Amino acid sequence: MNLEDITTVRSILSQPQKIAIIPHKNPDGDAIGSSLALQAYLNNQGHKAVVISPNDYPKFLKWMPGSDAILNYERENSQAKRALEEATVIFTLDFNDLSRTGQLEHPLKEHKADFIMIDHHQQPSDYARVMYSDVLMSSTCEMVYNFMEYLGALEHITPDIATNIYTGIMTDTGSFKYRSTTSRTHQVIADLIEKGANNMEIHQNVFDTNSPSRLHLLGVALSNLVILPEYKTAYITLSQEELDQNDFKKGDTEGFVNYGLTLEGIIFAVIFIENREEGIIKISFRSIGDFSVNQFAREHFNGGGHDNAAGGRSESSMEDTLEKFTSVLATYKKELNS
Numbered sequence: 001m002n003l004e005d006i007t008t009v010r011s012i013l014s015q016p017q018k019i020a021i022i023p024h025k026n027p028d029g030d031a032i033g034s035s036l037a038l039q040a041y042l043n044n045q046g047h048k049a050v051v052i053s054p055n056d057y058p059k060f061l062k063w064m065p066g067s068d069a070i071l072n073y074e075r076e077n078s079q080a081k082r083a084l085e086e087a088t089v090i091f092t093l094d095f096n097d098l099s100r101t102g103q104l105e106h107p108l109k110e111h112k113a114d115f116i117m118i119d120h121h122q123q124p125s126d127y128a129r130v131m132y133s134d135v136l137m138s139s140t141c142e143m144v145y146n147f148m149e150y151l152g153a154l155e156h157i158t159p160d161i162a163t164n165i166y167t168g169i170m171t172d173t174g175s176f177k178y179r180s181t182t183s184r185t186h187q188v189i190a191d192l193i194e195k196g197a198n199n200m201e202i203h204q205n206v207f208d209t210n211s212p213s214r215l216h217l218l219g220v221a222l223s224n225l226v227i228l229p230e231y232k233t234a235y236i237t238l239s240q241e242e243l244d245q246n247d248f249k250k251g252d253t254e255g256f257v258n259y260g261l262t263l264e265g266i267i268f269a270v271i272f273i274e275n276r277e278e279g280i281i282k283i284s285f286r287s288i289g290d291f292s293v294n295q296f297a298r299e300h301f302n303g304g305g306h307d308n309a310a311g312g313r314s315e316s317s318m319e320d321t322l323e324k325f326t327s328v329l330a331t332y333k334k335e336l337n338s
């Protein structure tokens, strides 16, 4: 954030505001963590801040401090609508374009409030009065920490705020191992532990609450794994039937895609998950090294994200989607083997 942006934010926040904080649709740990951390800070400063999530989020995040009060735009629609209409300031967190908010896209586009974006995805759209966008950041949570530092507010980080920021950095960095993890990330994490984040408890809350059905679903996913050594690629499919047979709940497939990358020699991993209700195949892409899955998802599967982690979708059947994927993949043979 440059000096001018900091001055603008200071002036906006110099009076009590009604604030709506919006994470992306299907929010992950980073989106929820950054939203809750910011909400707690703003409320402690005398503002009236609410988090409005476009839809539900996984159970393994529902212990996060303040998560009880999140308004789900699908489930608590009238309350969420009212809070949004009243807002004088809107923070948009962990996404680069309003289309990432699903049903909220239209009301947000029409809204006259001051928008403040905090995000680390590539190619951000220009809709915000203040745009704090940095694709080199590990996570939006690390940026919320920086944001508080810019405002001279690090001493206002409570144990709850520290816990939320820690959680988002942890989930977005694959527990501090992805390329975006820097020494600065670790310094921030160290400070968060000092400020009251209980690292062991956070890891347990997020990763050690498997249900038997989720582990069975993982078994199905792994047995569906297809390896394409000539493209250094591995992919997994999960059909709606397979999800239904294993009592699928939101968040259950989190992390499955990464198993492909643990194979020696594999640098590109994909998971295709059928969602019959939405009539789509939701796709997650991951890579190691220089192969940009952001570009791949953007060009071929109506998606985007980061260089090494991106998402997309297909409106065709699983069979047709896989056919398209494998034929597109062939055009990347050289790049994947370079």
Ligand code: 5GP
Pocket: 024, 094, 283, 284, 285, 302, 303, 304, 305, 306, 309, 310, 311, 312, 313
């Ligand atoms: P995931 O595969 O875990 O859903 O998402 C990986 C990354 O890609 C996240 O940073 C997420 O925000 C982004 N992403 C996921 N799905 C989409 C999508 O449909 N469109 C865009 N632009 N980004 C996505």
Ligand code: MN
Pocket: 030, 031, 094, 120, 139, 140, 172
């Ligand atoms: Mn993120």
